[in-house]
Amino acid sequence: MKCKYLLMNTVLVLFLLNTLPVYAFNLTVIEGYLLMAKARESHDNNKRTFLWTDAVSNKVDNLNKNWNRPVIANWGVSDRYPGTPGMPIPLVKPYSETDPNFTGPNGEHYGIEIEFADTTIAPRQLHSNNVRLYTDFGQTGAATSGMTRAEIHIRSTLQDMKVKEGTTLWLGWSELYSDVDMEKITTVLQFRNQPNEQTLAEVGFNQADIDKLIDADVSKGGPVVGIITTPINKALHYQFTARKGTTMDWQVPEGHSDISSFPIEKNKWYDFIVQMKYSQGDDGRFRIWVYPHNATGTVDYDITDIPQWDFHGATMYHYPENYPLTIPSPEIRHGVYRHERANSIELIEEKDRYMTKYIGPLRLWAGADDAGFEYVEPK
Numbered sequence: 182m183k184c185k186y187l188l189m190n191t192v193l194v195l196f197l198l199n200t201l202p203v204y205a206f207n208l209t210v211i212e213g214y215l216l217m218a219k220a221r222e223s224h225d226n227n228k229r230t231f232l233w234t235d236a237v238s239n240k241v242d243n244l245n246k247n248w249n250r251p252v253i254a255n256w257g258v259s260d261r262y263p264g265t266p267g268m269p270i271p272l273v274k275p276y277s278e279t280d281p282n283f284t285g286p287n288g289e290h291y292g293i294e295i296e297f298a299d300t301t302i303a304p305r306q307l308h309s310n311n312v313r314l315y316t317d318f319g320q321t322g323a324a325t326s327g328m329t330r331a332e333i334h335i336r337s338t339l340q341d342m343k344v345k346e347g348t349t350l351w352l353g354w355s356e357l358y359s360d361v362d363m364e365k366i367t368t369v370l371q372f373r374n375q376p377n378e379q380t381l382a383e384v385g386f387n388q389a390d391i392d393k394l395i396d397a398d399v400s401k402g403g404p405v406v407g408i409i410t411t412p413i414n415k416a417l418h419y420q421f422t423a424r425k426g427t428t429m430d431w432q433v434p435e436g437h438s439d440i441s442s443f444p445i446e447k448n449k450w451y452d453f454i455v456q457m458k459y460s461q462g463d464d465g466r467f468r469i470w471v472y473p474h475n476a477t478g479t480v481d482y483d484i485t486d487i488p489q490w491d492f493h494g495a496t497m498y499h500y501p502e503n504y505p506l507t508i509p510s511p512e513i514r515h516g517v518y519r520h521e522r523a524n525s526i527e528l529i530e531e532k533d534r535y536m537t538k539y540i541g542p543l544r545l546w547a548g549a550d551d552a553g554f555e556y557v558e559p560k
Contacts, residue, residue: 236253241294274326361533517536517538
């Protein structure tokens with residue numbers, strides 16, 4: 182394939198050189214060549230960059246709905262607008278129904294909003310936008326409505342990149358919180374690998390085996406590896422955790438969790454770089470670097486920097502071994518999942534009512550090569 186592209190490039194360059202007097206000022210030809218090169222680069226199967234500047238499905242406002250998605254990525258989102266297929270009851274209602282004449286701190290119209298290409302705050306990187314994930318547990322009825330999360334689900338992209346057990350995936354992103362819940366644990370990133378009926382069918386399972394696996398609860402449970410925000414001594418910290426076991430029978434042994442060395446500050450960007458090797462065995466790895474962003478200076482990123490946590494061990498649940506086909510199906514959920522707040526009967530204080538997260542540019546690289554660190558680091 183590379184030889185084919187090389188031949189095409191050579192022919193195009195010779196063509197441009199031989200016709201220079203004619204096309205020297207014809208930007209259409211030159212731009213066409215550059216766009217072709219850019220298109221090939223964007224389809225390199227082991228890497229992706231998302232700057233959140235692409236077209237989106239719709240606006241997020243009171244005339245549309247409380248979520249959108251990028252047109253170029255078929256990603257799922259959690260807790261959508263009433264009437265979303267698969268949702269048994271309407272979960273998200275507009276403030277106009279529950280709290281007339283009220284809007285959120287940034288003009289939000291719903292108690293949960295998920296907005297790609299958001300420009301509410303300045304982006305982490307020039308020529309990029311953000312993803313905004315907003316939750317309000319003070320909205321009338323929120324505590325009993327099932328509204329617990331605002332998350333994006335990244336599965337189809339990982340499938341396109343052929344991410345599976347044995348793959349090493351590098352991720353780099355930046356995130357900022359303008360509102361936080363200082364009293365309850367919140368999940369903010371999930372590395373999941375539970376399959377569903379569709380993904381099992383896609384890899385070749387017949388319906389009988391799919392039914393057996395679903396009955397065995399392989400699709401249930403929370404993330405194997407996750408990042409949460411947890412209150413400690415009146416400050417909020419990141420906590421990194423790796424479970425061990427099966428989807429419905431797991432534990433967090435000693436050495437399978439770690440707390441960030443710094444508290445989370447509101448309105449401050451944090452740059453993340455993660456190396457994740459997916460494995461059901463002891464050769465799995467989860468290594469994470471976190472760099473608090475210094476707006477007045479530069480940040481140097483280096484793979485030799487001491488990571489916040491370097492975990493060696495299983496990064497997937499254990500699945501039945503009597504099948505010749507692949508069962509795990511990697512998925513990343515990025516956002517805000519306020520599960521502990523949802524299970525609380527306490528009256529929420531105004532200071533903890535909202536939790537708003539902004540995600541800056543996201544980069545993915547699949548491969549064991551340490552060059553992945555440099556590719557995904559913030560630019």
